[in-house]
């Protein structure tokens with residue numbers, strides 16, 4: 118079953134055309150890694166998927182919500198946003214809230230649940246990312262890897278259909294990268310649909326079902342992860358993986 122369908126998605130910043138009629142379909146439970154040089158439009162594509170960035174034209178569907186980016190109601194826009202949750206490079210935790218509060222603060226969690234239910238959910242998610250013991254600590258007392266794991270738990274708390282990761286390990290000290298990648302790998306095993314922008318080629322090979330290579334606002338090449346990274350067909354992809362592999 119199709120979970121995400123992007124059709125002819127276009128986005129410019131002034132005269133800079135950043136996404137050029139992108140078409141991309143992702144199935145339910147599929148893990149897709151997006152790779153490509155800096156400035157190729159990877160973050161913009163992710164941000165457009167949950168409308169953090171407003172695309173210029175095209176069509177986006179996630180699960181049962183579908184909209185024309187030029188022409189839709191507020192209600193459709195809000196519905197599309199709620200289909201996905203984003204994990205950023207820089208964690209973006211609330212500094213004056215504990216790990217647990219960061220997770221239970223989301224209106225989507227608190228609206229539907231009473232305090233105890235929200236707390237139980239928060240603790241179970243912290244357990245899932247290996248941070249039950251740190252529930253009452255503030256972000257400043259946690260390592261970067263721990264903060265990013267809290268951010269992942271927070272994203273899961275709203276029970277999104279799709280998780281979007283924008284270079285989730287790029288800001289981490291090298292010795293903290295694996296603990297975050299392992300959490301993402303666990304989620305992949307649970308068949309959660311995920312789109313992950315990453316420069317970690319080994320991780321992409323091991324965890325992603327499919328790799329999408331972007332350059333200059335286009336999808337240049339895509340296919341099974343090992344095929345794209347180990348045997349790329351396009352010159353641009355070859356040059357890129359040689360540099361990062």
Ligand code: ADP
Pocket residue numbers: 130133135153154155156157158159160161162
């Ligand atoms: P990537 O994530 O692949 O490095 P981005 O999607 O961040 O690429 O950026 C693609 C292009 O869009 C770059 O040229 C970048 O400078 C530009 N860009 C991204 N965000 C903005 C913005 N908010 N305003 C103007 N230009 C932007």
Ligand code: MG
Pocket residue numbers: 159160161283
């Ligand atoms: Mg980026």
